[in-house]
Amino acid sequence: MTAETTQGGRGMVFEGTVHAYGRDVDTDVIIPARHLNTNDPAELASHCMQDIDEEFVRRVQPGDIMVALENFGCGSSREHAPVAIKHAGVSVVVAASFARIFYRNAINTGLPIVVCPQAAAEARTGDRLRVDLTAGTVENLTRGTTYGVEAFPPFMQELIDRGGLLPYVKSRLAAEAAS
């Protein structure tokens, strides 16, 4: 993964317009299964959020920020979901909480995610948000508020710093082969 796709890498700041959703946004609405006969990122992105927000793909601008309440990404394990969100142009997802598989998939596919219940509850579609992964803050520029975010556990931060799971596994296997 390149620095651009590495989440939580040092010095990562995202500023963008909010697309806000409620709780329990499932991966079936993030990318409906009828479009899972491909793993082409651009094609997946063209159907992102289609079943709950048909206008999303027309409205979203590169760098925009997706915000949701609890349990974002629940349901199916389809990694196509974070891929679709990322390739639709979303820079970072801020949520009150993430479903477990989506959380792993986001880290593995390089979609930055941030857990921040206060910012998620407050932000509305159209707000401007500034997410600073190094400082660990979410700033709502429209409302003039700033909140701290939960840090990743050290192991996950290591995965992120090494460029993701597969580069991590590759270096592990290379080290084992050498020893």
Added chain:
Amino acid sequence: MGSTITEKILARAAGRDVVQAGEIIEAQVDLALANDITAPLAIAEFEKAGFTKVFDPARIALVPDHFTPNKDIKAAGQSKKVREFARRHGIVNYFEVGRVGIEHVLLPDLGLVAPGDVVIGADSHTCTYGGVAAFSTGMGSTDFAAAMAWGHVWLHVPQSIKFVYSGRLQPWVTGKDLILHTIGLIGVDGALYQAMEFTGDAVEGLSMDERFTMCNMAIEAGGKSGIVGFDEKTARYLSARPEGSRARLDGQVFKSDPDAEYARVIEIDAAAVPPTVSKPHLPSNTAAAADLADIKIDQVVIGSCTNGRLADLRQAASILRGKKVHPDVRVIILPGTQQVCLDAAADGTMQALIEAGCAFSTPTCGPCLGGHMGILAEGERAVSTTNRNFVGRMGHTGSEVYLASPYVAAASALAGHIATPEMIGAGGRS
């Protein structure tokens, strides 16, 4: 301080004496699986990362079950990628149409999972294998790709919730009703990141097929895994697996210690659970089936990884035998495997269902996820024994899915609206 069954399995897989909830461990993988939707993405990532070898071709299962028999040209292309990868790497457990089944019914039935195993799968319903006292959990394609190369997986050791179901079940109440009721109780993120341990005399009384159903839906409460402890029924099921299979030869039985630590203990009066339905659009939106008689329906789906086992089809047939499906309703049967088809043919279940007016499908996930073989139009409603009723899950975003047991689904198929067997005058539970 004692350990839960989940902690003990994960300690074994991590080569440790003890692990505790909250720790991150590297666990050895006994079986890693993926399907025709998740495997192509995993194969692309595996190859992009430069891996050339899988850790063990016998411990990987590739199960093209979602859009097969290939529903369209693109799906055919995805299946082809899986087939070619399987051939290239000598994947032992690759299943072609004609032999394939729905992954979470097929793999345990073939004896590929033993108690105490760690199973990971690029499919959220991988939590099903807790039915044989194994730890199993769903992940994404990249995690599966990593496991194919590495034979290990990183895991956050989950806290467990202990569910204690006590009392004698009412007539027509099944494991499906218990799990829908439970999800209704705790919500779709009520067990987020946690292991759901199902215990109590009511669970001990369930058939293996119904235990698989309960574990299968742990994910719908946000759970990482679902598990039922090993007992005589587990032993009987395992001893009936194919000779020489892992289920017959391997495995290690673990039990939760009496002083194990749980995040919560939830006592459920199983005798008070009615035939239960989850209304649109969340599995937690539960109601008693008897209270939903005004909901007219267009389609009934019976089967899937949740309820596509022989016992499920027999339950449906016990209601439908000698009767006719309501003229306004179409019924689709999704058997879990070819063996389920054969068994259903041998004991008359298939004939009863077909004579009642049901369409008998080949094993496929099909309409459960809105893939093919029974998509709903705008405004249509289905009663389904599947696992999710999200917006658009079975077709148009303006369609609706009501989740239920095979008994309630079959009774509804006869009535043309949501109904319990009791409401249509069925005799005692067969």
